[in-house]
Amino acid sequence: MRVLVVCTGNICRSPAVERLLAAGLGGTFRGQGAGGLTPAIEVSSAGAGAVVGAAMTDEMADLVSANGGAVTGFEARQLTAEMIASADVVLTATRRHRSSVVELVPAAVRRTFTLREFARLAATVESAELPGAGSTTADRLAALIPLATARRGSVRPKQAADDDVVDPYGGGGALYATSFAQLEPAVRTIVSTVRL
Known part of the structure; x- marks a missing residue:
C-alpha cells in the first residue's frame, strides 16, 4: 500500500503526516530502509510548490518528534503526476491541494481525500466492515478506501x-x-480504524 501526503511546501504539514502515519501504521517512510523486505505500507509526501531539498521546519519537527514520529533524513520534493499515479491513496492538507492532485491526475479522484475528510469518513466505518482475523493493517487500509469513497456524499x-x-x-x-x-x-x- 502506497500512501502519498500532499501540502504546499512539503516542509510542515505533509512531512508531519507522513512520519506520524508511518509510525502509527507500522509502515515505512520514503528513505527509510525496511531491512531488505518490501514494506506492507509505505508513506511518502510531496509539495504542490515544494521547497525542494529542504528539511522539515524545526517547529513541526519538534511536534512530530514529541509525538513518536521520526524526523531525521527528510527532504522536501515536488509533487509529480507519477507520484500520484503510483499511490493507492492520496491525502492532502486542504481542499485546494486535493483539487491540484485531481487536476494533475483526474483518475485519482476517487482515491484522493483531504486528511481530515478521510479521517471523518473512516470514523463512520465499523470494524466488522473491514477484513478481520488474519488480515494485515495494509489489507484493512486498502478496504477502507472504497468504503470512505462511498460515504463521501453522505458524511x-x-x-x-x-x-x-x-x-x-x-x-x-x-x-x-x-x-x-x-x-x-x-x-x-x-490509525485506530485500520490497526487490529
Missing part, C-alpha cells in the same frame, strides 16, 4: 473549512500548535 463536515489543515509556515508556535492539533487527531483516527 459532510459542519463547514467546508473543517476539511483543511491550516498552513503554519511563517507563523509562530501558536499557529504550529493549531495546525498540529488539526492533523494529529486525524492521523490517530485513521
Whole structure:
C-alpha cells in the first residue's frame, strides 16, 4: 500500500503526516530502509510548490518528534503526476491541494481525500466492515478506501473549512500548535480504524 501526503511546501504539514502515519501504521517512510523486505505500507509526501531539498521546519519537527514520529533524513520534493499515479491513496492538507492532485491526475479522484475528510469518513466505518482475523493493517487500509469513497456524499463536515489543515509556515508556535492539533487527531483516527 502506497500512501502519498500532499501540502504546499512539503516542509510542515505533509512531512508531519507522513512520519506520524508511518509510525502509527507500522509502515515505512520514503528513505527509510525496511531491512531488505518490501514494506506492507509505505508513506511518502510531496509539495504542490515544494521547497525542494529542504528539511522539515524545526517547529513541526519538534511536534512530530514529541509525538513518536521520526524526523531525521527528510527532504522536501515536488509533487509529480507519477507520484500520484503510483499511490493507492492520496491525502492532502486542504481542499485546494486535493483539487491540484485531481487536476494533475483526474483518475485519482476517487482515491484522493483531504486528511481530515478521510479521517471523518473512516470514523463512520465499523470494524466488522473491514477484513478481520488474519488480515494485515495494509489489507484493512486498502478496504477502507472504497468504503470512505462511498460515504463521501453522505458524511459532510459542519463547514467546508473543517476539511483543511491550516498552513503554519511563517507563523509562530501558536499557529504550529493549531495546525498540529488539526492533523494529529486525524492521523490517530485513521490509525485506530485500520490497526487490529
